[in-house]
Amino acid sequence: MLVLLPPDCPAPDTAMSPATRTLLISCPDRRGIVAAVSQCVLEAGGNILRSDQHTTDPLGGIFFMRLEFLYANAPADDDGFARCFAPVAERFAMDWRLVRTGEPKRMALFVSRLDHCFVDLLWRRQSGELPVKIPLVVSNHPDLEPVAAQYGLPYHYLAIDKTNQPAREAQMLNLLEGEVDFIVLARYMRVLSPQFVERYAGRIINIHHSFLPAFVGASPYERACERGVKVIGATAHYVTEELDAGPIIEQDVVRVNHRDQVADLKLKGRDIERVVLARAVKWHVEDRVLIYGNRTVVFV
Structure with missing residues (x-):
């Protein structure tokens, strides 16, 4: 039997932990991006779960990255990560956004x-x-x-x-x-x-x-x-x-x-x-x- 959900009733929970974040990045490709991003996640108390990268051209292309990480102790907000990451983003001229993965x-x-x-x-x-x-x-x-x-x-x-x-x-x-x-x-x-x-x-x-x-x-x-x-x-x-x-x-x-x-x-x-x-x-x-x-x- 098909059970219909009212509009405010959440669908079955298949989302990741609410302490999980997804970081999306695009910027000009250059050496050191992955190391700098990983270090920042570590300093913010995060553990990397998955990291995917792509560059349009290894010699001067555009670099793309999607990184999932998990907080051992999730903060109330992501201001701390934003402060830590801002210098990295500026140094590599990044467009970036951080997503709370568990929020539909x-x-x-x-x-x-x-x-x-x-x-x-x-x-x-x-x-x-x-x-x-x-x-x-x-x-x-x-x-x-x-x-x-x-x-x-x-x-x-x-x-x-x-x-x-x-x-x-x-x-x-x-x-x-x-x-x-x-x-x-x-x-x-x-x-x-x-x-x-x-x-x-x-x-x-x-x-x-x-x-x-x-x-x-x-x-x-x-x-x-x-x-x-x-x-x-x-x-x-x-x-x-x-x-x-x-x-x-x-x-x-x-x-x-x-x-x-x-x-x-x-x-x-x-x-x-x-x-x-x-x-x-x-x-x-x-x-x-x-x-x-x-x-x-x-x-x-």
């Missing part, structure tokens, strides 16, 4: 009429696979309100078109303000304005039903069928002002053949869309994604 992120879901990605994320959240809170669901259609109601989630139906988009997006931003950390477009079939995207830059994840950069925009399955492709795919990416051109987080494909019609492609594509979006959301929630220009570094 707040995810807003934007949906339209198709339910497969929406329901999949709800199930994964309920099963504990996605340790997130879902404060609200936003939609430009009323169709999926019964699904949201089953999960006890507030559902905001905001019909939107070219004539009222600025007003509707202002309403959306008011609903989101102070309530969410990031947004997932789970087959939300509207293009957000540049102003809206800028407000949540690097924090809006979209699932596009093609293997980008092929078949950008509307009706990709129809165009894939017309082209006679032998594989179709799905792409999860961060949203930018340019349509379907933001930094790619994850992609996957499935084989098709000459017998497949558009309906067959859509049916096969749903499974890929679900899986690709779920992976991207999970990696974002776990702070495994670092954006680099229009690319990403994903530590998995």
